[in-house]
Amino acid sequence: MKIALFSDIHANLPALGAFFQDIEKTKPDAIYCLGDLVGYNIWPNEVINEIRKRGIPTIAGNYDFGVGRTSDDCGCAYKTDEDKAMGSQSISYTNQIVGIEERKYLRTLPAHIQLEYQLDEEKLFVLMVHGSPRKINEYLFEDRDEKSMMRIMDAPNADIMFFGHTHKPYHRVFEYEKDGKTAYRHAVNLGSIGKPKDGDVRGCYIMLTLDENSSKFNKESIKVEFIRVEYDVEKAAKAVEDSILPNAYADMLRKAY
Template identity: 55%
Template structure:
């Protein structure tokens, strides 16, 4: 079973289109999006349209929910740079879609008569705004996995991809937990400007105690970064957002 996970598109249409093209090559069995379709660029409605056209199951990100507080623009916006401008571009039907997205998705797999639980969230299971950074203490991450019964915990939000494996001792037997940050399609922050998404392969012949039962691969996809950056600079968004795209910070 091959599952593609992507997150934090942030209205970057050129990046998302490039990832969709790559998905056609990879041919995963399922595709899920971990939220933040909007903000920071000028194509929120086009991105949402493609998500729906391709039938990609999606959960809400913190920026997606922010549209409830910022209404679509009517007429001219202020000529001053405005970080809220990105939310004002979101159409009414697109707002309705974002505000009805689920917060979490849970998948269960049966491996050799054992259940493997995969939990998809945006920030963390506890809060949509929590950053699960790679350097967090192992005990904290383990408690999170146990509390929410996650063998594979997948999330975005920080825009910094990583795969971390931790072990727990349950009734005298070892259990493996995989922590996967998907990185960002449209606004990477790890110094690599290419779009990022994840392929998770689950070996159905293995068991939950086998570390290699879950394989995680990060894919980086070239796209027209300059097109996305110039779109920011030609809009009412802060020019700093364009610099973020070019330098991936």
């Protein structure tokens, strides 16, 4: 089984369109979205409706949570006054243009999705969150202490945990003992489809491959592939510049920071 997971579109319709074109080639058996459909660009309604019409199971990102409730706080934990000011412009603009039905959709998105697979008489638990299982806007960066990550994954009993929010993709594997055997937990950050921050302007999504032999006791049996997708970055950047949004968001798209 091939499962595609993507996150953090942030109203970037050209990037989302390129993603949908790409999955026509990769042909996953299932698709999941880990939130932050809106914010930072001009197409929140179009992005929401492209995902809705495909019936893609989707969880709420921090931006979706805020806009769904017409809040002026996106929960982004900006570090500088400049970032806070730009963030305020972004969520204010999004709140002004998002539609009634689209807002209702955002407000009803679940906080997480958990799947239980029974493969070769063994259970495998997959957890999907936006920031972390503890908080929608918690940042789980790649340098997070291993003991901390294990505690975060242990509480919901996640063998594989997928998340976004940082816009920086990575895959870490943690070893531990279970029932007298060596077992493994996989923590996977999806990166971002519409607002990458890792220096690569292309959108990023994940393809998870499982089969009847996939097991927490065999780390090689769980395959995670990062797929990068080219899109019309300039179209998305120009849309920002032609709107009342800060031009800095266009620069971020062009340089992926």
